[in-house]
Amino acid sequence: MSVWTVLLAAGSGTRLAEASGGVKKQFLRLGGKPLYWRSLSTFARCPDIAGVMVVFPPADLDAARKALAGLLAAHDPGVAVLTTAGGVRRQDSVQNGLAALPSDCRFVLVHDAARPFVDPALVGRVITALREGHEAVIPVLPVTDTIKEVREETVLATFDRSRLAAVQTPQGFDAALLRQAFAHAGEEFTVTDDASLVEHLGRPVHTVPGHPDNRKITNPEDLALLEDATPSPVP
Numbered sequence: 275m276s277v278w279t280v281l282l283a284a285g286s287g288t289r290l291a292e293a294s295g296g297v298k299k300q301f302l303r304l305g306g307k308p309l310y311w312r313s314l315s316t317f318a319r320c321p322d323i324a325g326v327m328v329v330f331p332p333a334d335l336d337a338a339r340k341a342l343a344g345l346l347a348a349h350d351p352g353v354a355v356l357t358t359a360g361g362v363r364r365q366d367s368v369q370n371g372l373a374a375l376p377s378d379c380r381f382v383l384v385h386d387a388a389r390p391f392v393d394p395a396l397v398g399r400v401i402t403a404l405r406e407g408h409e410a411v412i413p414v415l416p417v418t419d420t421i422k423e424v425r426e427e428t429v430l431a432t433f434d435r436s437r438l439a440a441v442q443t444p445q446g447f448d449a450a451l452l453r454q455a456f457a458h459a460g461e462e463f464t465v466t467d468d469a470s471l472v473e474h475l476g477r478p479v480h481t482v483p484g485h486p487d488n489r490k491i492t493n494p495e496d497l498a499l500l501e502d503a504t505p506s507p508v509p
């Protein structure tokens with residue numbers, strides 16, 4: 275029952291483009307290596323992970339593959355590492371990653387490379403829940419801000435915060451279920467996380483505790499979270 279991670283590093287990083295000197299965030303430096311390497315090595319340290327499928331932007335695929343080969347030669351992660359090209363939307367990148375996985379992959383964890391501070395304990399919680407029989411598992415945190423629906427400058431509604439959760443990655447799935455959820459949703463259905471596809475299929479999604487440090491590098495102010503996030507032209 276092999277477990278693979280699809281590591282999403284195929285975004286265009288438009289929200290950070292100016293602050294990062296035009297470098298896509300997954301290629302910013304963290305500890306002297308590209309950002310995506312941090313979570314790749316965390317997953318590789320988890321005993322259950324058989325391999326990591328890194329999804330790169332199509333335009334950067336060749337250069338990123340070369341750079342990754344150099345990193346792998348210098349720091350053997352001890353698991354299989356494969357690469358493929360992403361798509362226009364995040365969910366297209368997930369689908370491409372899924373399609374390229376080995377056929378014996380039973381469970382898949384989908385993780386945003388933009389969350390470099392994921393820790394092995396969180397990965398372990400997701401995998402344990404999958405092994406216990408949950409087909410779809412997501413890490414969540416309580417919402418501490420009050421969330422309102424706003425259109426233009428007017429508040430339309432206020433939600434009951436006690437019923438809301440902030441969702442992180444990695445999200446874990448029975449690989450066959452996630453494929454089925456993609457097929458059921460079709461091309462027109464656009465989502466911001468993969469569990470939404472399973473919900474759309476009418477199947478249950480289980481939650482485990484996330485971690486506050488597992489933040490997504492999204493906006494320019496998040497760059498302060500990286501020790502040495504210096505723009506680098508090398509993917």
Ligand code: C5P
Binds near residue numbers: 283300388
């Ligand atoms: O844009 P956002 O921050 O939501 O992206 C989340 C993750 O999905 C990032 O790691 C990004 O590289 C990845 N992504 C992708 N393919 C896309 C869009 C985003 O792999 N087309």
